Amino acid sequence: MLYPGKAKKAYQKPVNYARRGMDLENLINEANRYYLDNDMAVIYKKPTPVEIKKVTYKGKTEYIEGVLREKSTLDYTGVYKGYYLDFDAKSSKSKTSFPLANIHKHQFLHIERVLRHNGISFLILQMNDRFFILEGNVLMNFVNNNERKSIPFEFIESNCLEIKPKFSPTLDYLNVLDKLISKKEEIL
């Protein structure tokens, strides 16, 4: 083997100090905090649905016992420039294709409903250390016209909008969403 030392170095994954420990959910929360603080949008994560079975009071704190319910909608919702946003964050471990099993049946139904009522629905996909906005319409078209159980990465690369990292916020997805919105406004 030629230059084994160099080859080894080339295969070493670079350490991204800034993003270390920041998973997709944290990146979205950071962005939403930034949008709220800078009065750009109001977007928040929906609380996990808990069916409360018992409440115990200790001072001012209310302790809950309950059962976790399945989410039938997406994780994030909010308002931006008058538009209703409804989206979810999904990370794919596979480097070649995004498994559709990551999206529940109820979530597909919800995305279709939101689109029918002129809301903006999408997924933020993390794949191969890159981030993409997969539009609800593009997703539903793929699902309805395909037998495949996963979306090939090449399809994502050519049909999604990429979110490139920035300093503040790191994952400035609204900046990318603006392209979708201007397309939407052209149609109307």
Add this chain to the structure above:
Amino acid sequence: MLYPGKAKKAYQKPVNYARRGMDLENLINEANRYYLDNDMAVIYKKPTPVEIKKVTYKGKTEYIEGVLREKSTLDYTGVYKGYYLDFDAKSSKSKTSFPLANIHKHQFLHIERVLRHNGISFLILQMNDRFFILEGNVLMNFVNNNERKSIPFEFIESNCLEIKPKFSPTLDYLNVLDKLISKKEEIL
């Protein structure tokens, strides 16, 4: 006293069998169910925020122990005709005025934010066995230009839109909201 018998009868509160046991929250849930089933809108109650401290699995059920967190937003959100809706339900026991203490500081902030980003925010008020839509703008104008700690019923009667009962759904608030929306569309 003349005709004491008749007077007594007049003071008797009529029993509304249809609405018996249906509080404001149930009426809104019934309407939201109707709107979803008839594909008119997607509106849901936000889950109660629970900070999850411990999860125990018993079969497929996930048992939760946690602490109840204060709501900083309003109870209901959704999309209707492309508009972002964000609202809350409030019942007033007082017959003469609606106490502003019913609305938390965080909720006022949230209403202002939603309005700034062109969402539609309002309260559904139950008072004197009647139901009203109190627009976010009308509410904020009252709060910012008044020293009063409650909104007089006369103000509500003349500045809110009344939701009259219907058969299905009983509290058809979207029908009334349409008036607000057409006003909004005239301005744009």
